[in-house]
Amino acid sequence: MSSSPATLAPPARSRATTRSRRSGRSRDLWLGVAGVFIVLAGAETLSRTGIVNPDFLPPVTAMYAALFEMLGEGWFWEALWLTVRGWALGLAAAMALGIVVGFVIGSIPFLRRFTNSTIEFLRPIPSVALIPLVILLFGTQPQSAFVLVVYAAFWQVLVQVLYGVADVDPVARDTAKSYQFGPLRVARSVIYPTALPYIMTAFRLGAAVALILEITAELVIGVDGLGRELGIAQSSGAVPETYALVIVIGLIGVAVNLLARFVERKALWWHPSVRSEHS
């Protein structure tokens, strides 16, 4: 599971033998597959029998038919690419900015105290408050989405990085100092390894928020991408297409979560929180 290092890890459960655990795992897998089928079949039945008006909830098979039809069309791939690109660029900028600012503010106690109130104030400001402003400045250009994504993801990253830098062992820091490490070397060999789990948490949280804001910008402002296509499909009454696009966007969300977990595992293979999951 995604027990993040920043939160309390659940206490280890008593371990059964390897064998029963393995058979338990395959049972869980089958149950999961069954759960998905129950939901799909349930939705199909509700629609086919007319319990829920099929104009509002078309049969699942119709949604997937629309989905496969879309896969053959150019605009779909174009929109998908624009959405993913906007998400990735915004997230990358927010990560870079958040990590640099977090390292600088976090390692200088004066700056940390000096900026604390401002960060606490600016962080909860909902990024959607900026929507009217970016419409005025950029209209439906991709920059609108970029600003919203960076603003929303930046605070998530910054706060996690600040936690991470504050978590550095003072003994390690003093040791580095007495060995006369320069500030860059301290950042590289003392702060970075401690902060890395927090940076990974930041990546996970930031990735999800960035996707939300990217889709929001497309849907609300009309920046090109899947969100805009979704709005168009809905307002033109193409119901199966609307659902198909929601499914696609949801799958992007799943992919983003899986990617974040994969990166976390790869980057933190040495960290106890990851190693204990494999042992």
Added chain:
Amino acid sequence: MIRFLKATGYVLGLPVILLTAWWFGSANSTSPFWPPLSTIIETFPSTWTWDRIVGDVFPSLARLGIGFGLAVVVGIVLGTAIGLSPTLRALSEPVLEFFRAVPPPVLVPIIALFAGYTGWLGKIVTIALGCLWPILLNTVEGVRGLEPVLGDTAKSYHLSPWRRLVFVVLPGASPRIFTGARQSLSIGVILMVISELFGANRGLGAAIVQFQRSFAIPQMWTGVIVLGLIGVLLATLFKVVENRMLAWYVGQRQIERGA
């Protein structure tokens, strides 16, 4: 005394500097998008009159409150059930993974199909559905991560299932539930605004966009500020409630860390 002054200096120093910079930096601004701060402040009282607060701000906040409250109740009930039963958990996990990953604004067009988007219902459902997943999943994790010794002790004392739920399971899961509720609250504020941008509407988000469409830029800025203040206020309120209800937990962690 000097210590107190120093502390206030740290708290107020940067905000004062930033506001001063904004004030003087924008003082002679002729750009229509960046009106002088003095103009924004002047338009504030005439824009956010009592009528507008009652007509736009309160309904928005009421919808947020109802939606968020529904999500908390449903999330905790479902999350506890799923967290306590391994079979149910295995059955629902992939489905929940998918619904959690769907960015909540996507719900708006779907709900618009069912409930229309002019009334309160569609907006409340949007907020509630968006807020549900973080609370639900964190409750599941919280219930699952309970200390096994606690559960065994409760069992050996023959606590009834109901009492076990109220005195062992829910308090044990509450730190995670609050984590989820905090994430939900910020999503809820986003959805509160977005849900008002569709269709002809009243509400805080609708008002701000109306200002922007009619190029009433200083008014629009006051709206952005009001929205920001509401975000800050809600976050503070949440922190107060959390600190009060989780006081035992915060204290316990401090002891554990100190030891």
